[in-house]
Amino acid sequence: MKRLLVFFLLSFSASAFAQSRLSEQIGDVKSQKAILGGFEFELTNAHATITAYNATTLRVRVNKQKPTEDFSFAIDDLIPKGAIRKLGSSEYNFSRFETDSLTIVVNTKPFYVMIGNKKGELVSDNGSLRVSWFGNQVSCYKKMHRDEKFIGLGEKTGGLNRRGNFYQHWNSDVPGYALNQDPLYSTIPFFIGVHDSVSYGIFFDNSHKTYFNFGGGADEDIFHFGADDGEMNYYVFGGSSVSRIIEDYTALTGRTTMPPMWSLGFQQSRWGYDSQQQLLDIAKTFRDKKLPADVIVSDIPYMDNYKVFTWNPKGFPDPKGMMNQMKQMGFDMVTIIDPGIKIEQGYKAYEEGVKQNLFAKYPDGKLYVGHVWPGRCHFPDFVKSSTRKWWGESFKQPLVDIGVKGFWNDMNEPAGWGREFPNIIEFGEGKDKKTLFTIKNAYGSLMSKATYEGTRALLNGQRPFVLTRAAYAGIQKYSAQWTGDNVASDDHMLLGFRLLNSMGVSGVPYVGMDIGGFIGNPSPELFIRWLNLAVYSPLFRNHTHIGYNYREPWQFGETNTERTRKILEQRYKLLPYLYSSFYQAHKTGMPINRMLPIEYTYDENVYNGKFENQFLFGDNMLVAPVASTQNTVEVYLPGKGTKWYRLSDDKMYEGGQSYFVPAPIDDVPVFVKEGGIVPMQSVVQNTKEKGDGVLTIHVWKGSNKTQFTYYEDDGNTYDYENGKSFVRDIVYEPRQKWIAFSLEIGNFVSKFTEVKLMYHTGSRVVEIVKPYNRATLNFDLPE
DSSP states (O other): OOHHHHHHHHHOOOOOOOTTOOOOOOEEEEEEETTTTTEEEEEESSSSEEEEETEEEEEEEEEEOOOOOOSSSSSSSSSSOOEEEEEEETTTTEEEEESSSOOEEEEETTTEEEEEEHHHHHEBOOOTEEEETTTTTEEEEEETTTOEEEEEEOOOSSSSSSTTTTEEEOOOOOOOOOOTOOOSSSEOEEEEEEEEEEEEEEEEOOOOEEEESTTTTSOOOOOEESSSSSSSSEEOOOOOHHHHHHHHHHHHOOOOOOOOGGGGGEOOOOTOOOOOHHHHHHHHHHTTOOOOOOOEEEEEGSBBTTTOOOOOOTTOSSSHHHHHHHHTTTTTEEEEOSOOOOOOOTOOOOOOHHHHBBBBTTTTOOOEEEEEEEEEEEOOOOOOOHHHHHHTTTTTTTGGGGGGEEEEEEEEEOTTTTOOOOTTEESSOOOGGHHHHHHHHHHHHHHHHHHHHHHHHHTTOOOOEEEEEEEEEEEEGGGGEEOOBBBBHHHHHHHHHHHHHHHHHHHSSSEEEEOSSSSSSHHHHHHHHHHHHHHTSSSSSEEEOOTTHHHHHHTTOHHHHHHHHHHHHHHHHHHHHHHHHHHHHHHOOOEEEEEEGGGSTTTTGSSTTTTTEEEEEEEEEEEEEOOOOOSEEEEEEEEEEEEEEETTTTEEEESSEEEEOOOTTTOOOOEEEETTTEOOOOSSSTTTSSSEEEEEEEEEOOOEEEEEEEEEEESBGGGGTTTTTTEEEEEEEETTTEEEEEOBBBOOOOSOEEEEEEOSSSSSSSEEEEOOSSOOOOOEEEO
C-alpha cells in the first residue's frame, strides 16, 4: 500500500510539474576559448560555439550540454574553414570578434549574439528572450526591424514577403492543397531577411518539426524560429547581396549537377497510362503532329500490383521492346518509384529487405507496417548506407538495363493511408539510430540520394534524371523537385510560380509543377496559358490525375493544337539559354527562376502583392504570370533608367514604372532587359536532333556593357567534370558598337557551325551571320 501511495504521489508530482512547466532562457557566459574556426562558450546552463565557414558564413550552435558529435542531413563537410579573431578583451559584458567581412558582438550577461557588416547591423538576438527552451522545444528570438521583409523557406504558400506569418516544416502528403496550406511536402529551413539596405540569410539546420514566426501573432519587434527537439543550430550568411547569400548557402549545402539535356524538354505524363501500347501511341502522335517532346512519364500503373522494381506483365509484357521503340522515336522515359515495399512472399525486394535488415522498425525490433498503394508495406531505412546501396542497385535489372534513365520519387514524406506514421519508428543503427521524429523531414532527401547515387553508378557515365516530391535542405545535389498535387485553377497556377521562385531563392534551382493542375479539368484557355508560362520554368511537365480529362497537347482542338505547337517550339528554341543558366546554377547556386528581390532587393514595388508573381528567367528575361481569364495585366518593370523590350514585339518600356500591357492567351508578357543576351537555336522535335547548326544570339540594344556566359557540353554524360565542355563569354559593348565572343575554355566541340546575330534596336532587327569558330568572334554593330 505504501509503495502504491509513493508511486501515486510521484506520478502526480511529475504530472503537475509538466502542467506548470515554464520556459528557460540561455544564461551567462562563464568562460570562453578559441577552437577550430571560432570560439566556444561555457554558459551557466548551456554550451555554445560560434565558428566561421568563410568570411561571410557563421555557424551558431547552442546545446544544453556540450555535444559529443556533429551531424547534418544537408551538409557533407561540417569542418569550419574560416577564422574568427577576437578584438581586445571583454568589457562591459561584451566580447567583440570579427572575420574579414563580419563583426560579431557577444553579450556575456546573459549570452546573446549580434552580427553586422560594414553597413551596420544584420541580425541580432532579442536580449530578453534570446535562445529559450520549453521542455525539449528550443527557439531563438531575434530583433525584427520596422522595415524588415523575409523571403524564402522553400516550398511555402502565401505571399512573397513572409512577414506577419507563421510557418512550420513537417513534410506532409497534401493532395489538392489549399492556397494557404502549410506545411506542404518539403523542408527548406532557410530564409533571407532584408532591412535598412542590408540583407542576411539564416539556415536553421534541424530536421525535427520546425517553426518560423515572422511577427505572426506576436509583437512587431521580434521574430523567432525553433524546433520540437534537437539543437539550436543555425548558419548566418552575411554576404553583400542576396545573390552572394545564395552562393554561400549553396556552397555549404551543395549545388546541382548539370541535368541531362533531354530532361529539359517537354515531359508528357498522366496517372492512368496503363499499357505500353498506349505510351507508344502517345509518343508516335507527338511525332506525327510535330509537337516537340522528349519524355514519356509512367505513373504507378506500369508496376505489377504497385510493387516497386516490377512491371505489370499484362499491360507491359515487353518493356525492353517498348524502350527500344521509344528510343527510335527520340524519347526517354521516366518511371515513378515509391518507398513502400509490399509484404509478399516471393517478391524479391521484400525478401531481400527482410533478409538484409533494411526496413524501419518499432523500438522492440518488429518491422513497421504501413498501408499504401500495394497494401501492407515495409519502408526502407534510408538512414543506413547499406539500405541506400541496396536501393540504388535495385534499379538495374528492371529499369536501367532496359534503357530507363529517369526516376520519379513519390510518396516519400513518407506518406501512407492515414497520413502520419508513428514518431517512435526507428531508423539507422548504433550511434546513428534515430526515430521518425528526427528523420521524417529528411526521408525524401535520403531516398533521392539513394536513387541518384545508385542510378548514376549504374548508367556508365550517363546522367540520371531524378525528381522528388519530399525534400530537405541540400536536395539540389541529388534531385529536381516539383510542387506535388496541385489543382487546375488560375490561383493555383499563380501560386505555383511563387512556389518555384521561393524554392529557387532557397537553393533548389531545378523545380517545376504539374502543368494544367494535377487535380481537376483545366479549361482550354487555362491549359494554354499554363503551358505558355511553364516554358519559363526549369521542369516542363504536363501531368494529371486518373479520372480527369486527357490532357495531351492535341486534346483541345485544332486551333489550340497550333498554339501548343508554337509554345513547345519556343521552349526548344530557348534551350541554349536555359542550359547556360543551369551552368550558372551549377557553379554559383543562382536559381533559374528568380524572384525579383534577388536582383532588386531594395525596390519596395517588387514586394507589392500586385507584382509578387513576377520573376526573372535567367539573367535577362522577366516573366509576368497572368490568369487565363485576363487579357491585360499590370506589370512592374524594375530598374529606374533601365529599358525593357517586350519579347514578342520589341516594344520598349522605361524601367521603374508599371504598365497595363496586353496579355492575349497565346502571348504571355515576357520582357528582355536592355543589353540582354539570349542564345537560341532552331526548332527541333527533341533534344537528340542536331538541328540546322545555327546558334542565334539575340541582343537588345542598351546603353551599358553587358556579358553572358554561354555554356555547352554533350548534355548526357559527366565528361564535363573532366573538362569536356566549353565556356565562352559573349560581351556587348554599346559604346564601341560591337559584340564579341571570347576564346572558348574547354575542349568540347560545339554542335553549332554558324552564328547568327539578331540585334534588336526597338525599331528594327539587324541580322549578321558568321561561321562559328573557337577563336574570338567579333560583330560590328550598325550606327
